[in-house]
Amino acid sequence: MTEQPAVGSQRSAPGGVREEAKPSQRTVWLVFARRKYDEPLYQVGTVTADTPEMAGVFAQSIYDEHPWIEMVVAPRGSMRTVIAS
Numbered sequence: 001m002t003e004q005p006a007v008g009s010q011r012s013a014p015g016g017v018r019e020e021a022k023p024s025q026r027t028v029w030l031v032f033a034r035r036k037y038d039e040p041l042y043q044v045g046t047v048t049a050d051t052p053e054m055a056g057v058f059a060q061s062i063y064d065e066h067p068w069i070e071m072v073v074a075p076r077g078s079m080r081t082v083i084a085s
Contacts, residue, residue: 029055030079031063033071041072 026048032041044063049055055073063071 026050027055028076029059029073030076031055031059031071031073033063033066033068035066035068037069041070046076047073 027050029047029049029052030043031045031047033044034041045059047055047058047062049058052073056071059071059073
């Protein structure tokens, strides 16, 4: 008799690599938004998408809890550290 993994356990793919540990071919995009003209943009989350257009669609559909006046997506790989902690 074979053991079944517990509910919610993480399955390993052949070779012992967990599915979520595999590198994604899609770009991670940072999502920035603001609700009022006198507010600065602030990061509201991230999305994963192949193109900037799809990142915008995903950002609008996922982060729709407020009536944003501005929303911006930027590829996380383009961010550069200026002062490291």
